[in-house]
Amino acid sequence: MMSSLDHYLTKPEPATPKPKALAKTQLEFKPETPNDMAQSYFVGAGYDGERRAVFLKLYDPETEKIRFWYDNTGHTPYCISKDSVESLQREKKIVNHPGFLRFETSRRYDALNAAEIPVTLIHAEDPLSIGGKEDSIREKTRAWEADIRYIENYIYDRHLEPGMIYSIGNGQLNASGQTSIPESAKEILPEDDAEYSRLMVRWLRLLESPVPNYRRVALDIEVFSPIETRVPDPETADYKVVAASFCGSDNARRVLLLRRPGVADGSSNQVQGLDVVYFDREYDLLAAIFETLMDYPFVFTFNGDDFDLRYLYHRALKPELGFLRDQVPIELGRDAASVKYGIHLDLYRFFFNRSVQVYAFGNKYREVTLDAIADSLLGEGKLETSASISNLSYNELASYCFRDSELVMELTLFDGEIVMKLINALSRISVLPMEDMSRQGVSGWIKSMMYKEHRERKYLIPRADEIKQAKGETETTAIIKGKKYKGGMVIEPVPGVHFSVAVLDFASLYPSIIKTWNLGYETILCSHLDCKTNKIPDTKHWVCTHKKAMESELVGSLRDIRIKWYKPLSKERTLSPDMASWYQVVQNALKVVLNASYGVFGSDRFALYCPPLAESTAAIGRYAISQTIDEAQKLGIEVFYGDTDSIFLGFPGQAKLDALIQWSKKALGMELEVDKTYRYVALSNRKKNYLGVHPDNRVDIKGLTGKKRHIPEFLKSTFVQLIEILGEVKTQTDFEEARMRILNLVTSTYAKLRNMDFTLDELAFSIVIGKSIASYTKTTPQHVKAARLLSRGKPTEQGSELSHYVDSNVDKREALPKDDLETEVGAGDLVRFVKVRGGKGVKPMSQAKIHEIDVEKYMEYFRSTFEQVLDAVGLDYEELTGAKKLTSFFSGA
DNA sequence: ATCTATGGCAAGCCGA
DNA sequence: TCGGCTTGCCAT
Numbered sequence: 001m002m003s004s005l006d007h008y009l010t011k012p013e014p015a016t017p018k019p020k021a022l023a024k025t026q027l028e029f030k031p032e033t034p035n036d037m038a039q040s041y042f043v044g045a046g047y048d049g050e051r052r053a054v055f056l057k058l059y060d061p062e063t064e065k066i067r068f069w070y071d072n073t074g075h076t077p078y079c080i081s082k083d084s085v086e087s088l089q090r091e092k093k094i095v096n097h098p099g100f101l102r103f104e105t106s107r108r109y110d111a112l113n114a115a116e117i118p119v120t121l122i123h124a125e126d127p128l129s130i131g132g133k134e135d136s137i138r139e140k141t142r143a144w145e146a147d148i149r150y151i152e153n154y155i156y157d158r159h160l161e162p163g164m165i166y167s168i169g170n171g172q173l174n175a176s177g178q179t180s181i182p183e184s185a186k187e188i189l190p191e192d193d194a195e196y197s198r199l200m201v202r203w204l205r206l207l208e209s210p211v212p213n214y215r216r217v218a219l220d221i222e223v224f225s226p227i228e229t230r231v232p233d234p235e236t237a238d239y240k241v242v243a244a245s246f247c248g249s250d251n252a253r254r255v256l257l258l259r260r261p262g263v264a265d266g267s268s269n270q271v272q273g274l275d276v277v278y279f280d281r282e283y284d285l286l287a288a289i290f291e292t293l294m295d296y297p298f299v300f301t302f303n304g305d306d307f308d309l310r311y312l313y314h315r316a317l318k319p320e321l322g323f324l325r326d327q328v329p330i331e332l333g334r335d336a337a338s339v340k341y342g343i344h345l346d347l348y349r350f351f352f353n354r355s356v357q358v359y360a361f362g363n364k365y366r367e368v369t370l371d372a373i374a375d376s377l378l379g380e381g382k383l384e385t386s387a388s389i390s391n392l393s394y395n396e397l398a399s400y401c402f403r404d405s406e407l408v409m410e411l412t413l414f415d416g417e418i419v420m421k422l423i424n425a426l427s428r429i430s431v432l433p434m435e436d437m438s439r440q441g442v443s444g445w446i447k448s449m450m451y452k453e454h455r456e457r458k459y460l461i462p463r464a465d466e467i468k469q470a471k472g473e474t475e476t477t478a479i480i481k482g483k484k485y486k487g488g489m490v491i492e493p494v495p496g497v498h499f500s501v502a503v504l505d506f507a508s509l510y511p512s513i514i515k516t517w518n519l520g521y522e523t524i525l526c527s528h529l530d531c532k533t534n535k536i537p538d539t540k541h542w543v544c545t546h547k548k549a550m551e552s553e554l555v556g557s558l559r560d561i562r563i564k565w566y567k568p569l570s571k572e573r574t575l576s577p578d579m580a581s582w583y584q585v586v587q588n589a590l591k592v593v594l595n596a597s598y599g600v601f602g603s604d605r606f607a608l609y610c611p612p613l614a615e616s617t618a619a620i621g622r623y624a625i626s627q628t629i630d631e632a633q634k635l636g637i638e639v640f641y642g643d644t645d646s647i648f649l650g651f652p653g654q655a656k657l658d659a660l661i662q663w664s665k666k667a668l669g670m671e672l673e674v675d676k677t678y679r680y681v682a683l684s685n686r687k688k689n690y691l692g693v694h695p696d697n698r699v700d701i702k703g704l705t706g707k708k709r710h711i712p713e714f715l716k717s718t719f720v721q722l723i724e725i726l727g728e729v730k731t732q733t734d735f736e737e738a739r740m741r742i743l744n745l746v747t748s749t750y751a752k753l754r755n756m757d758f759t760l761d762e763l764a765f766s767i768v769i770g771k772s773i774a775s776y777t778k779t780t781p782q783h784v785k786a787a788r789l790l791s792r793g794k795p796t797e798q799g800s801e802l803s804h805y806v807d808s809n810v811d812k813r814e815a816l817p818k819d820d821l822e823t824e825v826g827a828g829d830l831v832r833f834v835k836v837r838g839g840k841g842v843k844p845m846s847q848a849k850i851h852e853i854d855v856e857k858y859m860e861y862f863r864s865t866f867e868q869v870l871d872a873v874g875l876d877y878e879e880l881t882g883a884k885k886l887t888s889f890f891s892g893a
Numbered sequence: 894a895t896c897t898a899t900g901g902c903a904a905g906c907c908g909a
Numbered sequence: 910t911c912g913g914c915t916t917g918c919c920a921t
Binding site: 335352354355440441442443444446478479480483484485486487488489490510595596597598599600601602603604605606614617618643644686687688689703704705708778779780781782861864868 | 894895896897898899900901902903904905906
């Protein structure tokens with residue numbers, strides 16, 4: 001127990017810091033701006049308001065330092081008007097705007113109107129004069145390209161490539177990285193299309209360039225909090241920072257601790273390999289943190305944007321701490337925090353990205369918390385979490401605090417540093433500095449990639465309202481109510497067990513369609529009369545026959561390097577581990593971008609939103625798969641099932657498969673390939689539900705409840721046993737033996753359920769809460785019921801404990817101990833609950849007793865889960881188990 | 894905060 | 910109490 005709460009509240013430090021004590025951090029940050037510099041990586045960019053110039057952060061892998069380069073080309077922020085200079089000159093609101101600089105005449109290609117037009121660039125002294133304030137210039141006139149962040153604007157105009165190598169000579173910035181591509185890659189370039197070749201060469205150049213070693217540190221801080229489960233507000237920063245930890249790529253393992261009255265024990269300077277440094281004053285602790293932030297070129301946090309750096313900044317500026325603004329090496333944006341010297345990457349933001357979560361990491365983590373992510377990606381189950389770290393000794397606090405920064409560092413290290421590599425690859429593809437890329441969604445990446453290409457081609461970037469005006473809305477009717485247009489086609493499965501099945505699919509179906517059908521906002525529904533006969537199947541839309549669409553070429557070229565270069569290479573066995581992992585990462589990065597490249601056009605938040613384009617892509621997809629099915633049938637091949645881009649065929653011999661593949665290439669211009677073959681496939685009448693057994697007994701399960709992650713562990717493990725049995729089935733006759741083994745499995749599970757021979761843990765469902773608890777007004781799903789029970793009994797007062805520290809990387813969710821009655825639960829939380837008799841029918845696992853379990857409900861759930869599979873393999877659950885008899889036995893008992 | 898649509902399923906809601 | 914419809918989650 002702490003001796004005094006006062007110690008943690010804000011009040012003057014024991015002694016007012018003297019200027020001398022400030023020595024190291026007192027100085028204003030003076031970046032190094034060499035006039036000449038060898039090859040360095042362009043890793044970050046910013047805008048200096050005082051100098052009114054963009055600056056680049058360049059990382060030199062030799063010295064492991066960041067050097068700055070300030071723009072000296074005189075580039076200024078601007079937006080574009082279609083009006084003439086003369087008429088704009090009469091616009092007093094513009095010319096009298098305090099930030100107005102000058103007009104510049106230029107020309108742009110206006111793709112929506114298929115004409116090169118004269119435009120006027122309205123230059124301003126600073127980005128905010130263009131946009132971002134109520135009286136910015138873009139509010140005074142109809143402007144184009146006025147909502148592009150200035151740094152990005154600058155990068156596109158200067159043809160800069162984030163993540164690539166530059167040097168400085170005589171103060172000038174020069175691209176100095178790889179200019180050539182591998183000799184063997186030239187074979188995949190098209191001979192007859194220079195523009196397309198240019199794009200492929202660009203991607204190859206970007207993605208074949210090396211990634212340096214980045215010297216980096218992970219930071220985590222602990223802050224005192226009077227209420228255990230509440231994280232202090234980083235804006236007011238009312239409480240003391242009591243600890244900070246750094247884990248460096250250079251093996252630095254440092255913990256900084258604030259000495260507190262009443263904690264006397266364990267103050268050794270070595271705890272389990274950690275360097276522990278003690279501070280009597282919080283001021284000195286912060287100064288030491290800032291020194292480290294000025295030392296490392298890369299700083300990683302988990303939630304540092306919203307907490308750690310924000311807290312440190314505001315805390316330091318408190319009068320009682322007495323730092324001056326210039327002494328704090330942190331800069332805050334509205335939703336991001338950066339460090340003045342290096343690059344700050346908030347891994348929370350990166351892993352929160354749905355595309356990263358689903359495609360790059362295969363949906364391995366469900367909750368975006370440090371523990372959940374570390375748990376699933378780093379393999380081994382990490383240390384237990386506990387939100388409250390009150391009353392820890394110094395040693396314990398040190399280990400506890402260090403643990404999180406160590407996890408963050410490990411996330412950048414594991415598996416050959418794939419996270420670092422992925423961030424690099426995505427930054428290069430999206431033409432965004434790492435910091436910006438890692439904070440945006442996939443639509444932001446694709447937007448940036450396409451904006452850059454507009455600038456390269458001197459295209460005027462259209463306004464969203466213009467595209468909508470010109471191209472209109474969709475015309476097909478979606479299957480699902482509330483959706484904008486019809487999507488992929490799912491073939492009605494032929495129920496039963498089918499032996500020897502080949503599954504064919506179109507490689508990157510939608511990107512391939514965008515490529516081969518020349519789709520883009522410019523070409524869809526173009527204005528040429530003669531193109532109107534070039535119909536998109538199943539729609540009234542048509543597509544241009546005269547002009548190549550930029551999106552088609554961008555997406556197409558990305559798709560081609562993935563399919564033709566990276567896919568084969570990622571299977572190559574002779575590569576060094578480092579190269580192999582890089583190719584794997586690039587593959588994944590391309591997959592992420594390509595997967596979203598069609599969907600973004602159907603999203604009204606996307607800058608180039610064009611619903612007929614998305615609709616056409618899906619329509620062509622339906623056309624492709626139905627044509628292929630027709631052709632298969634003409635060739636006498638049985639078709640059992642198909643979903644969007646795949647078809648399940650009875651294996652007809654290699655010759656016929658080849659014939660079908662050839663046909664697809666010729667008739668559709670699409671690459672159809674054998675994805676896999678199954679010894680057998682079991683289909684029920686349900687779509688998106690099947691079980692397929694590979695020749696080597698591996699089993700694919702798709703869509704079946706037994707595999708879903710929210711179901712209780714006991715069901716999952718029983719299901720796995722069921723699958724093992726089915727995996728060993730080789731022929732129809734084997735099913736007889738399987739039948740007996742399945743029966744045994746079912747009856748023994750029943751018996752266990754009946755005897756309640758399971759732990760609560762094994763019986764818990766786990767479901768993520770999609771939105772805040774209060775917003776469930778229409779219905780109350782079971783997991784929400786359980787969550788509401790959890791928040792009950794929460795003490796209204798701060799309770800008896802006087803002191804707590806709150807783990808800093810915790811966003812609200814992570815702070816919550818799973819078994820704590822005082823818990824608040826919110827969106828994103830995983831709720832674990834069991835089904836019980838009486839009451840609400842559910843209880844959070846932490847509140848339930850094993851004897852309350854509603855056994856019947858579990859039996860029912862078990863039955864329906866198994867039935868899905870048994871259905872498919874033609875076994876009747878009731879007949880097999882005599883389920884009626886069993887349940888009646890149970891209910892009679 | 895910000896790719897799309899399709900589909901299965903359990904459970905909630907509500908009228909008869 | 911039943912059936913039809915909706916909601917929310919999980920998955921592809």
